Amino acid sequence: MSAELPIFQPADYKSDLKPVWCAGCGDFGVLATLHRAMAKLQFEPWNTVVVSGIGCSSRLPGYVSTYGFNGLHGRALPLATGIKLARPELAVIAVGGDGDGVAIGGNHFLHSARRNLDIAYFLMDNEIYGLTKGQAAPTTATGEKTKSTLWGNPEPSVDPCELAISSGATWVGRGFSGDPKTLLELMTAALEHHGFAFLNILSPCVTWKGEKQFKELRGKLRPLPEGYDPSSRIAALSFTRETDTLTTGVLYETSEPSLLDRIGEVRRRALEEGPIASTRELLESFVPRFEETGSKGAAGAGQA
Amino acid sequence: MSAELPIFQPADYKSDLKPVWCAGCGDFGVLATLHRAMAKLQFEPWNTVVVSGIGCSSRLPGYVSTYGFNGLHGRALPLATGIKLARPELAVIAVGGDGDGVAIGGNHFLHSARRNLDIAYFLMDNEIYGLTKGQAAPTTATGEKTKSTLWGNPEPSVDPCELAISSGATWVGRGFSGDPKTLLELMTAALEHHGFAFLNILSPCVTWKGEKQFKELRGKLRPLPEGYDPSSRIAALSFTRETDTLTTGVLYETSEPSLLDRIGEVRRRALEEGPIASTRELLESFVPRFEETGSKGAAGAGQA
Amino acid sequence: MNEVEVAELKSDDRTITIVGAGGDGVVTFGDLLAQSAAHAGLHVVLTESYGPQIRGGEASATVRIASREIGAPGDAADIVVVLRWDDFERFRGEIAFAPGALVLHEPPADGAAIPTLDTPNVRLVPIPFAELSRGAAGSPGARNIVALGVVSQLLGLPPETIRAAISHRFRAKGSERMEGNERALAAGQAVARDLAPTVDLALSSAGGAPRPLLSGNEAVAVGAIHAGCRFFAGYPITPSTEILQFLSESLPRMGGTVIQTEDELSAIGAVIGASFAGARAMTATSGPGLSLMTEMLGLASMAEIPTVIVNVQRGGPSTGNPTKTEQSDLWHSLYGTHGDAPRVVLACSDVEDSFHATVEAFNIAEEYQIPVILLSDQSIGQRKQTISGSALEHEVVQRALPSAQDLEKYERYRETENGVSPMSVPGIRGGEYQTNGLEHDASGRPASMYLTHEKMNAKRYRKLWPIRESYRFFRRLGPERADLGIVCWGSSLGAVREAVTAANARGESVAAFVPRMLYPFPKKDFEKFLASVGRLMVVELSYTAQFYRYLRSFMNLPEQTRVYKRSGGKPLTAREVEESMTTLFEAPVTRAVA
Amino acid sequence: MNEVEVAELKSDDRTITIVGAGGDGVVTFGDLLAQSAAHAGLHVVLTESYGPQIRGGEASATVRIASREIGAPGDAADIVVVLRWDDFERFRGEIAFAPGALVLHEPPADGAAIPTLDTPNVRLVPIPFAELSRGAAGSPGARNIVALGVVSQLLGLPPETIRAAISHRFRAKGSERMEGNERALAAGQAVARDLAPTVDLALSSAGGAPRPLLSGNEAVAVGAIHAGCRFFAGYPITPSTEILQFLSESLPRMGGTVIQTEDELSAIGAVIGASFAGARAMTATSGPGLSLMTEMLGLASMAEIPTVIVNVQRGGPSTGNPTKTEQSDLWHSLYGTHGDAPRVVLACSDVEDSFHATVEAFNIAEEYQIPVILLSDQSIGQRKQTISGSALEHEVVQRALPSAQDLEKYERYRETENGVSPMSVPGIRGGEYQTNGLEHDASGRPASMYLTHEKMNAKRYRKLWPIRESYRFFRRLGPERADLGIVCWGSSLGAVREAVTAANARGESVAAFVPRMLYPFPKKDFEKFLASVGRLMVVELSYTAQFYRYLRSFMNLPEQTRVYKRSGGKPLTAREVEESMTTLFEAPVTRAVA
Numbered sequence A, B: 001m002s003a004e005l006p007i008f009q010p011a012d013y014k015s016d017l018k019p020v021w022c023a024g025c026g027d028f029g030v031l032a033t034l035h036r037a038m039a040k041l042q043f044e045p046w047n048t049v050v051v052s053g054i055g056c057s058s059r060l061p062g063y064v065s066t067y068g069f070n071g072l073h074g075r076a077l078p079l080a081t082g083i084k085l086a087r088p089e090l091a092v093i094a095v096g097g098d099g100d101g102v103a104i105g106g107n108h109f110l111h112s113a114r115r116n117l118d119i120a121y122f123l124m125d126n127e128i129y130g131l132t133k134g135q136a137a138p139t140t141a142t143g144e145k146t147k148s149t150l151w152g153n154p155e156p157s158v159d160p161c162e163l164a165i166s167s168g169a170t171w172v173g174r175g176f177s178g179d180p181k182t183l184l185e186l187m188t189a190a191l192e193h194h195g196f197a198f199l200n201i202l203s204p205c206v207t208w209k210g211e212k213q214f215k216e217l218r219g220k221l222r223p224l225p226e227g228y229d230p231s232s233r234i235a236a237l238s239f240t241r242e243t244d245t246l247t248t249g250v251l252y253e254t255s256e257p258s259l260l261d262r263i264g265e266v267r268r269r270a271l272e273e274g275p276i277a278s279t280r281e282l283l284e285s286f287v288p289r290f291e292e293t294g295s296k297g298a299a300g301a302g303q304a
Numbered sequence C, D: 001m002n003e004v005e006v007a008e009l010k011s012d013d014r015t016i017t018i019v020g021a022g023g024d025g026v027v028t029f030g031d032l033l034a035q036s037a038a039h040a041g042l043h044v045v046l047t048e049s050y051g052p053q054i055r056g057g058e059a060s061a062t063v064r065i066a067s068r069e070i071g072a073p074g075d076a077a078d079i080v081v082v083l084r085w086d087d088f089e090r091f092r093g094e095i096a097f098a099p100g101a102l103v104l105h106e107p108p109a110d111g112a113a114i115p116t117l118d119t120p121n122v123r124l125v126p127i128p129f130a131e132l133s134r135g136a137a138g139s140p141g142a143r144n145i146v147a148l149g150v151v152s153q154l155l156g157l158p159p160e161t162i163r164a165a166i167s168h169r170f171r172a173k174g175s176e177r178m179e180g181n182e183r184a185l186a187a188g189q190a191v192a193r194d195l196a197p198t199v200d201l202a203l204s205s206a207g208g209a210p211r212p213l214l215s216g217n218e219a220v221a222v223g224a225i226h227a228g229c230r231f232f233a234g235y236p237i238t239p240s241t242e243i244l245q246f247l248s249e250s251l252p253r254m255g256g257t258v259i260q261t262e263d264e265l266s267a268i269g270a271v272i273g274a275s276f277a278g279a280r281a282m283t284a285t286s287g288p289g290l291s292l293m294t295e296m297l298g299l300a301s302m303a304e305i306p307t308v309i310v311n312v313q314r315g316g317p318s319t320g321n322p323t324k325t326e327q328s329d330l331w332h333s334l335y336g337t338h339g340d341a342p343r344v345v346l347a348c349s350d351v352e353d354s355f356h357a358t359v360e361a362f363n364i365a366e367e368y369q370i371p372v373i374l375l376s377d378q379s380i381g382q383r384k385q386t387i388s389g390s391a392l393e394h395e396v397v398q399r400a401l402p403s404a405q406d407l408e409k410y411e412r413y414r415e416t417e418n419g420v421s422p423m424s425v426p427g428i429r430g431g432e433y434q435t436n437g438l439e440h441d442a443s444g445r446p447a448s449m450y451l452t453h454e455k456m457n458a459k460r461y462r463k464l465w466p467i468r469e470s471y472r473f474f475r476r477l478g479p480e481r482a483d484l485g486i487v488c489w490g491s492s493l494g495a496v497r498e499a500v501t502a503a504n505a506r507g508e509s510v511a512a513f514v515p516r517m518l519y520p521f522p523k524k525d526f527e528k529f530l531a532s533v534g535r536l537m538v539v540e541l542s543y544t545a546q547f548y549r550y551l552r553s554f555m556n557l558p559e560q561t562r563v564y565k566r567s568g569g570k571p572l573t574a575r576e577v578e579e580s581m582t583t584l585f586e587a588p589v590t591r592a593v594a
Ligand SMILES: Cc1ncc(C[n+]2csc(CCOP(=O)(O)OP(=O)(O)O)c2C)c(N)n1
Pocket: A054, A055, A056, A057, A058, A073, A096, A097, A098, A099, A100, A101, A124, A126, A128, A129, A130, A131, A132, A137, C235, C236, C237, C238, C264, C288, C289, C292, C319
């Protein structure tokens, strides 16, 4: 297919379900940009899966015409892990909120990044719990008043990009739902990355953070410095825990074998050194044999 | 009490339960040093709680004469959180294995560090699951053969110190159970730190990693450079993900309000601005009153 | 704590429902009407319902107002205010009309047809709410205030109270807005005066002193505070979040501590830790969170640590129907977690009861060193209801600390007759011990010998006997002997109570038994009840009839037993109960859920 | 799959137990004896038991060897080898002696007294194992080989097989070690020859071809592979870890994938994801892990995703007794997770059955799109047992994919008669859908209306009926009509079978019913069974009698029903069952667990 004649238009990735989001919610921007990114990369809807947890943002898979899994709160990544490992040829995209991904789902975030799982993960970070009506998230600033911190939030916040880098993600970016141009570039790059690509998207919640969040975030927007080299973990970390600025772009990018590469290597070796053809052959390995020959496989007969 | 005449000797912190550990296990060194650190700081056994998860290392509270809680696999830190927040005057020490703390317990590690919870956390890192007899941990090197990775571990490992720093811990150190002198200094400093102090203790497992682990670790030991300044997060991170060296010492130390400081501040403000004396007073706040006066408290009467 | 009620027939009791789109002020209408009535000393229950929109979608509010105590939301509306017919359609399945109900509706635009309503004798009264609002306040935005004028006037609520309520609500919005509202209210009142000759809905008896109006979730929070709870850890989840929110505001004002944890595993972990350290501690959640607390529940049971878990049920399984009520977390509460793990399960049945049950949950947990699950549900937790002023008296029981003699050679899990061993807490010198989720001996040390395991299981379960004996609470409704007995639990009480009252008034003979402690079960009392009735009907909101199955597991039920059960999604109504009283015993028994 | 067995009386059947300290080679003794017997074509069951030490503590191994098929570990030892009396004390409660048992023991050092054994007629034979080893191999390290020489010779096992087994085992250790072992073996055989005139323990019938010897956990893994499982996610936990370990070695050799996740929530999450993507997928765990999987179990049920969960039970609650067996995860398996969440619960009863039950678990999960929990336990999972060569035949059922017609307007949760809707998987064009843990309509879209909820609950539960009809598996033992009927499940089968056989041989009349599918329950078949027996005895290893309570919840049991139940910690023995057959019906009924 030529670039002038794409088969899929952004609208082809739209489902006919109307979003339940509030008017003005940042998530609309994320959704529209995702539709465009998919069209740019000509993803086949039937070979694409969008996976999420629970939250306003996690409703997103319902608004995309691909396969979708609106899972449990905090558990998008385990589901995505199983889907991708079982069917490596599928494009798997995980999405969800900051509460979903960094509070209850924090451990899966850490380990998916560590494993360099071959998916893109788009976090729709509104610095609040939207769906449950406005409680503090781990991304909410210290001192902020929310429905669950009426005397001011006593907890420091965490930067999801910093966590991703330290956990082992090989591509880490930051975007803003109100800047669809940059966001489209970032999404496309994340979807094309080989390994775990984490994109933190600041996506305002007009209902629980007010209209001001949008303006404040926009006011803080900064691009990365000219000629920035994203290959250094240490350099990337200097653009984390920002307070007065919001640097968007590809903060970190490195090339490492992905989880599928490494599991593939294990499989290749196992199939070469000790292929098993049938259950019967497996059963035979449990019959005690006292010949002097070494047994096949990594661990010997049935690990007896 | 004077330094010459301490009331508690290390032996006073020993319980009369015999450790179930294998002969030569690194955890013996950690235990002995902990007894000494407690004596050095003259902890009162009845005002001290040692909390753990499940694992060989997590058996430790049973071998200390203080209060102890041998909890669930991966859940030492939630228990410790409750104990410390409910009773700030107690000394609370969390201990456990690398599987316990970084695999199943990773999320609590992240958030306890983020909150700057006022406890010391000693991770006994043997780079393996000891108690369940030798499966890979998130700290196990890529390619290593273990009971669950007979074709070589396909997963990259993670550095617990790096995670702690990125999650917000305010004191991060690395020690070795085979170097009790440095370990004692580190433990004492961690116990004296104000906020979340994380000490990763390499503690060999002779049974599932063999005698060689001990020797290899010892061979890699390096002190921090002369005059190292632990106050920089970025500098500290350059001593993480080491492969050929094992730098021990205080990698990172910073001074921030602790969780108890911040919760205390919330409580102070609440008590000042809207103290409640009794249930009856609380009940009264639910009676609809249409006077023009503002109601007490942060959120108004019963948030009606 | 047992209670034998002979309820009286409904009278001077009105139910008003309003439906509209987001922004129509439906929720404000409900709030103001409920608050005004509570202020006037009447009894009130307010419930709300929403579409799937996060904010701004269609909504409905139902207010029931009565001069006598009421225990349930209204199920058949005497007045329905329809601000838009489109939105009415979304709630149609949830709104029932009382015979002769008055439907005050915005006339459909462009002469569109009004949907047919299946209740006979409904009286349709078109009122141009939007136009009246525009005339009074310059915009249709005060249509809910016009409606409030009509309704409050028809009910005979004191006009000065309504006016004060409105002005209090909008006090921050400036005087112009207030004046518009005043005129809108007056316009509504004028409409009502026109209707008055043909409508008789005024509440005859005026109420007394203003009554507290609060939600079941708030009542749980107040109960916890009353019980001495000073540590709360939780994670937001509908429909329980208000407990976290209320306590995060109130507990610091009493010197207590609240932490919003990273997840529910951590929440209950922190509660168990705090309780181990001596604090009275609680968490609150709903189904998905309760499922995540499963492993920790077993730890609290095994290590014998007082733990209070409030579970506000919603539609299940899985994420299910987060904003709808159901009674399907019973099995998990009774049987969830691996191994033989004793716990206590309580259920509250309305807002006032939420307070008392919470205090009892603490008392039992602390006295018996056991986890207690208190089951509420969405329809209790999120309704607002008036409670009696004297509600908030309830004795508080303390945990048994070790005596000086115990401390001589302290054994945390020493064998005792009732299974309860004195529990030391950090700070007590000589009481140091290590606790354990592993099976352990009397001192708390890991022990895997099977005889120790049997002995310790026996010790932990033995505690249930004195609990059953000393906390035999249940409610019994209706006459002392009856043809039909109904057994139900939790929020079903309200509808069952009304159905029982109506049936007996009609000359039928119906009684009901409503346990407030579900495990251990007040078996003797229930046996007595069974001996006093002929047939038995079990009523519950669970597709698999969890309560019925549970009862069978330890009791022989009468041969003539029938089950009225359905999925949740909307609260049980008295009408359903009344209908099934006869239909169920006429119909042949159908096959059960597998 | 039903099976009606009339078992024969035990004969040519020997049980040998050895106890010693860490380093004494107790486990090696057990392995070699079991492997040699299996190699000789005999039937073998091998079990081990350890003290609390991580490694190097006291240990015992028990080998049962018979010429006929056997289903349970030996419970009364014919030969007990005591390498050290101290260690014997640690296992005393776990070792039972057959009448006239032979105790081959190291003479106590310094003439210390031998503990009194409470079985009559035990014959004590002092053998200086350590000294003989020193003489033969230069150190006491071969004392286990000396013992193997004595025992194998007494049993009449082929000496060349024993020799081959030893040489295979120590082949890496050099020829010097091998020669020492040869001499140690010969020394033991010589001792046995001296004893021969007074001991008659030789197995008369020689076996046939070598038999596979494997553990229940390994049989589960092989079953999964046979059923087409190519994705496994798990987290290590005793006593299930061998499943993860075996599959992590084997699945890659068949092109499959194994991932060791960060915890059990993630393990079952990955399995559900893989299954959603079309793979046959499984996880395996034990109690604490099962508790952590609770929320995800509900998701699989709600979203109707085939999911196989193997739970190898250990002592509970909480961390409990990790290395001991129990049957106390039944309630959680049946009832765990909030909401009404259908699932299937199967139980396997021995090693061979572990294979078949695993294949069935996959078949049911895939055909009915439902989570299936397969309950094994420590005593099955970690015993080693010979299985028949023909064991590994079992039909495999596939998932129903949508037809071309279905895809014209694909609805994932379309209403169907049996509740099963064709399930599309990614890659199928036109089959795109979004699944959901929220309640949803036929297309999978979130829907909170209560009628949808009722309809969907009904759809999901409807699937249980055809499962019950088409998979009615159970075992029936004993005569067609009997005075006493026993009902039990899982690993209890072994002991119950032997007790039934012995009782009928004694002239009593006893039958047994052992369901292999616990939910939905083969009720009709059980009713038939109940009609064929007089009294009923329920047998189980759970302090609260979970199985008995469960049976009551949907069945009326005979008036003369008694329960033999106890905590786990050691496997059920035939002796206990036989004793309770009479004692339970003589004793007055005691009060149940609350
Ligand atoms: C186990 C569990 N706990 C809690 C909830 C309730 N819950 C639903 S969404 C949500 C958080 C929403 O915040 P976030 O993930 O940031 O998404 P947002 O709505 O802000 O997009 C919570 C706490 C749940 N559904 N399941």
